[in-house]
Every structure is written in C-alpha cells, then in structure tokens.
Amino acid sequence: MNALMNAPGSARKLLVIPALGLAAAAVLVSTTWGQQSASGADEDKSSSEFTVLGDGELPTAKPALGEPRAPLSAKETGYAIHVASTDASIPATATDVRGGAGPEFLFADLPDDVDSTKRLAVVHLYDYTANVGYQQVVDLSAGRVTSSVSGKKVQAPTSADEADVAMELAIAAGGKLAFAQEFEQVQGVPLVSTDQVEYVSGTFVYDGSTVGGKECGADRCAQLMVQTGSGAYLGTWDFVVNLTDQSIVEIG
C-alpha cells in the first residue's frame, strides 16, 4: 500500500499515498492501482493519483509565478519548500520524521493577507531534532524567506511520511496494542505490515480529555484510524504514536 509505483512504459511515477482517507485509499488500491498493476494502463484515465513531479527533486530555480492570490502551482510549492528548508533560520541539524537531513514538510499555502500584491507562500516545517515547528513566509519573486516564526507547540496535521512512520511504529509494537489483536481475530493472521491495513493519521495534541499523552503537543504525536481490507475499523482510540521519540503512548 505504501509502495511507490513506476508506471510501466511511463516516465511519470504513480503514487498511492498511504495517509489517504480510508475509502479513498481503498478506491485507489482496489481499483485504480489494481487496474494499473494488472494492465499497465495509462495514468491519464484518472487524475486523482499523485504523481512525482519531474525527477522528484525540489525546484531550485524560480518557476513561473502566478498572480498573488492564485493557488500555488506544484512548481511554486516545490520551490517554496526548497527556499524555506534551506533558509538560515533552519538549523543544519534539522531532521525529518525518519531522521533524514532537513526538516519535515507539512504543508504550504498562501498567507492570509488577501490584498497582498506579492507572490508569497507560507511553508510549514517540522524539525524533529529540536522538536520545533517552523512557519516560513517565502517571497517567491525574491526567492527568500521574509519571515520565520518557530515554536514548540506548532502541530500541523501529519504528512504522508509521518502517517507511514506512525503506522510502522504501531505495527512494531505488536500484540501489545488491542487493535493488533483485533486485527488478528478478524483477519486470521497477525498484523506485520502496513500493506495489510488502510489508515489515516491525524495529529494528537493533549487537551486534558485523556489520561495519558501529556507530552503530545510539546512532542509531535499521531493518532491513527485503521481499517482492514474488508472495511472494518479497528479500535485505535486507546493509544497514539509519539513521532518525536518514536514510541507508543497509551492515552486511556
């Protein structure tokens, strides 16, 4: 399910993003993806898949810029991520959710100033080394960061990569978690791979309504909603995944 696919006979890569809404993931996996796996059909039949842009590298040169309040194009987004991530405000020690160099990208969009006449983007990043969220305003025309604000409680929704890691950690916890036992009961086999389930991940920030998870907010945590291939949801409300220290947190 998390696999990156190379469409046969095509330079474009087709992707199935794991943190899709469950039904959407099911559609992609069982129909679109399945059909394409079987037939090698051309990806233009459906526009709902994500595909790798070019060679997948972030653009380092300024692309064609849109009007100030037009949605960001993929190239503009990629360029904004590049500028935001390589700005001096980001520590050289910054890492992503898998420990790789550079911050985790969460999302980008326009700043809220509707009357702005500049082409600006706001890029949200997370540095797992320092456990700090960054909000970088990028002037796309100038190719530089004009504002950098960071904080320890900035917890934007999880990225697709973070969802993968959360699911991997939950599976690695094995039978200790009720949802894994439930999976084995209904499916007849143990849960050992993310490919066996479909899942959505949201950020979890402690709000006083749970017994555990007080570190979530200062740490970056993900709450999973997990579905079997038959569509049955598994009970995942008793734990969250601490992505910062890569642990399972029982929240009660």
Add this chain to the structure above:
Amino acid sequence: MNKQKTTRRLATLAATSVLGGSLVAIGALATASPAAAADAPLNCADSTVEKKLANGASWRMCARIHPIKGLILEKVEYKPPTDREYSGYKRVLDQIGMAQLNVPYNTGHVQYNDITSYGFGKQYLIEQTENTCQGETHDVPQSFTYRNELVERTIKGICTDEVSTGLATHAQENQLGGGVLYADQGSALEVSSIAKISWYEYQQNIKFDDHGQIEVGLGATGDIAPGAPGSNFFTTDPKTGWPLGGAKTTEGGDTYASSHWHNAIWKVDFGIDQGERQLVEQWDFSSPGEGTRAPIVHGEPTMHTKAFSAVPGTDTDELSWFRVLNPNSKNPDGHARSYEIVNPNYNNKLIPVFQPTVTFTNARACEEYASANLNAGCPNESILDYVAKDQNHDLTDPVAWVNVGFHHTDKDEDQSPMPIHWQKFQLVPRDFFAQKPTITDARACVNGATGGAVNTVTRPCIATNTELPVVTADAETPVVGTTLSATPGLWNESRTTWNYQYLWFRDGEPILVADGEGNETGAMGTSYTLTAADLGKKITVKVTASQTGYPSGTAESAAITVPGGPVTQPEPGPVASKIKVSAGTLKAGKKGTITATVTAPGTTPTGKVTARKGSTTLGSATLSGGKAKITLKALKKKGSHKVTVTYGGSSKVKASSVTITLKVK
C-alpha cells in the same frame, strides 16, 4: 416550470466561470457597463469564480482549497442587477473558511479535530464527478513531498453551480385576486467541495443568492462511526447512543451507536465595502411591560469596542443578533452598510471554546484557527485566548468566529451510507442596499413610510394613465389655422403629482415646427395650430407624465382626422417666411460672406435671397434647403453698415426681409 428550469440551466452553463480560463467568456456575456470595467482585478487568475445569476445579479470571488482549511473563498463581492444602488462590484467579505471542526463523542472516549488534526485539503479532498457536481468543476492543484520526492496532482476539487432557492418574492396586491402579482423564483451561486476524513465525509457548501444573502453550510455524510458490539462506538449504555439493530453483545443485549457533536467554527473576515474601519453591533430585545393590546418590546443596540465572545444565556438570548457595519459606507438612504449574522444553532455548552455563538476579534495574522491554532505566531491557542489578548485594542477590523453546533443522535436511517445532515448559518445584508437590490420599477418608489398600502391601481410607483388624453378642435371642421387643444386625461396622482409633457404627432410621426429662431423643433404644448401639411392626416398627442424618482408613463390620445389634402384642396396661399442671417466680422476692402436661412411653416422655402446696402446690391444667392451663402462686395469703410437681406418669395412662401448690422474692421 420545466422551461424556466431549462432556461436557467442554459444560463448556468453559459455564464459559469471555469478555472481553466473561461473568464473571458464570462466577461463577454456580462452586461457591458463603464462601472464593470472599473472593477479592480481580483489577482487570483484562473481561480476566479464569477457568476451572473438569472435575475442579473452577479457574484465574484477567488476560490481555492487550503491544505488544512479546505474551501477558502476570498474577496467576495456582489454586483446588483442594476446601477440603482451602486455601480460595479462591492466587497462583502475579505475571506471565509472553516477554522475548526471538533467531533467529541458522547461516550467520552474520543474527540477529533477534523480541521487542525487532519485537514480538508491534501489527500483528503475528494474529486468532483458528474454525480457530485451538477454544474462546473474547477481544477485544484495539490502538491507536497513524499519519500523525499515532490508529488502533485490536479483534480476537479471545487464545484460551482447556479441552484434554485425557490420562491423569492410573492406579492399580490388584491386579497381576492386581480391587481398585479409580483412573483419570482430565486437562484444562488453554490460553491462547494468534499473532504473525506475516515468514516465521515463533509461537504463545505456556500450559497450566494441573487439578493446578496450568503448561506454557509457544512454537510456531514459518509457513515456513522464504526465498531463491533460493545466497542467504544457501540456501547451498552443507552444514555450515550441509539440502538441501531444488528449484532448484539455476547450477552444478547442491544448496543448503542454513540451520539456526538459536530462543533464547526467558521472564520468570517468581513470586508464591508473594503472599509478600513468596521464596527460590531449587538442588538438585544426586552419588554418593559404590557402595551394596550400586546407586550411592548424594546430593541437596544450595543456597539462593541473590544474583542468578545457571546455565550448564550450569559451574553445573548434567543432574540439577540449581531451585525458588522462600515460606518463610512452608506447606502442611498444614508444608512451604514452592514451584514447580519443569522445563527440559530445551538452550541456545545460542555467545552468552553465551543460555548460562544460567535466570537469577534480583530483580524490578526497569527490567529488562523478557532482552537488548537496551527500558526506558529500563537500556537495551540483558541478564540478564548485571542479575546483575552485583544482587550487593549479597539475592535475595528472584525473577524467573526461563527460557531455552528450540531448534536447528532444517530438513528436507524443513518445506515448506510448516512444521509447528509446540515449545520448552517447565514450572512444577511442589512442596509447594504437601500431597497431590495432586485426591486422592480413598479416598486422602486416604495421606500420608508409610504402613507398607505402600495397598489398598482391606486398608488403606483410608475406614472399610470387611467383615462386617455383628449384632443379637441376650436372649429367643427378642422382646417388650416384651426387650433387643437389637449388635456392630459386622467393619471393616478395618489402617490405624487405628475408633470405633463405634450408632443403632437401627424400620422404617427412627430410634428416639427419652427421655433422663434427659425429652428425646427417638435410641436409641444397643450395646443397646436393645424397647417397645410396636416390636411388629410391623423393628428394625435402623446402625454408623458413624470416626476423625479418615479418611472415615467406615456399615453396617446385618440386621433383627430383633418379633412382634405394636398390633392383635393385648393392650393393654399403663400405662407409667411422668416429670415435669419449669420455673419462674422468683415475686413475693410475685402469680400465677405453671410449666411441666410429662410424658414416657413410646413414647407422649405425656395428662391433667391439678396443683400443690399441702401440701393446698392452687395450680393445674392439661391436658397438650397432653406439656406443661402451670399458673397458680399467689398465695403471700403470701417465701422458699422446697415444691410438689408431680402427673400423674394415663391408661389408658396411670402417674401420677407431683415436688416442687420455688419461690422467692418
């Protein structure tokens, strides 16, 4: 009915903006007006949505999908069908979008923040198909990194459509039929998108109607929360849910699908006429006691000067309402333009941040979400924090955080898929217009106390003739020289006094006569003297009744037929003529020119015109079209010279002359 629907449907297809670049087409369809050309560009390129609705009103805005907030609409502007209120577009909102969707389950075991923990954009956005969108679909570009690669997709993620809003107006003047019926169907521009967060799927749906009203809706569908018998979402406690049948617990007992709230907060950034300074007013109502036949009710406004939250029972009651006004933007009545928030929903009293019906703060860049704020400038804060921090500033750039609560008690029919259920509020123009922006001419004069009921027959806005004008002659048999006189007939003057103008017609064509200076002009006034040209013709008069501020009305009299004609009647004698001369200053010792114009009633004079000084002929010329340019001999002496210009007459026109003074330098 079907025809009307078809017509509107075609209009929709023709006029809807397509993000792919049909904005030009829309501009071409729009009614051309200088004001429209002056509208500032929205600066959002293909994400511009512009729509001219069936009644001629237009909306325009920028529409996009934010990765977290989902549907975001910016620079929302309305243009009435006519320029009666104002020309071009006028801003209503700077921005509107969702700021939180909190879903706590009654079992107490879990609550979700579907906006700030998941988001309505990114991979959660659902593609529009012909099943979900009956109108136009719009491209939404999306991109992010995945496994160290930049990935993208562009899907049809936004739907726009012109949808019926049902009966817009019904006003029948007479109780028992008759009179005039004003009835029309309304329509709205609907902008929507769909996101799927696990088992729940949501439609963000905002309707902009043809009278300027905005309805903001969140529809929940998909499926109710899943679970096995005895699980968190299907407990054995009847107090926290509803029995839905199906599998029972291992002990044989019923299970109860957990009820839950949808606490939705929308962020509405007002931009009333792009005002730099906008104010928030609250109205409350109370009774000081009984009147003679009913309780007296007093309304009391409160202008809020600081950020605040309005909690029902504490700060408001059932009759309270709020509006945002721009004190520097006045409608034609001189009233400040405003929009009222109509939010009749109930709120979750158990979670403090979801208790207020509405919260107002000054617009601040860091305050993006109603709770669990994701902006690094003030992370994890909520509207309660925003209000507390904002007490040292005047409330002049208001953002409304409108809380639309919905408590969902599951029911059997929710399975499966679950029918969409709605939580909505409205933004209603209050004095944004002096009158209904689509008001018909027939009611355009109704503004304020009318002094009684308005009725087309007895109290019309438009000048209305009830008895035709009458033409009478001062001779039993009208001939040349007979004077015709007109009366205006009867007009309804209950609402105002009309001014009447008369224009005479000969066989349906306006009669032209010479004015005092010999120029041709229409025969106007209450009387008209017949000329030879009228013989054998039908003469009528048209009376136009008018008054400032009221649409005019016109009525035509019955015709009077003038006996005879050019063939059967003896040739009439020559008519009198008149000469008018125009001349500039002449130079001594040099030839000069003057122009003579000869006019006569009912005919164009022909013949010769001669200019003389004393007995000396200075020059002459032949009339052409009643005019002649005469070249004068040189006059040697400087100064004034009396010159007589004479028209020699013809068989139809008598001779005439005029003496003028020529100046020679």
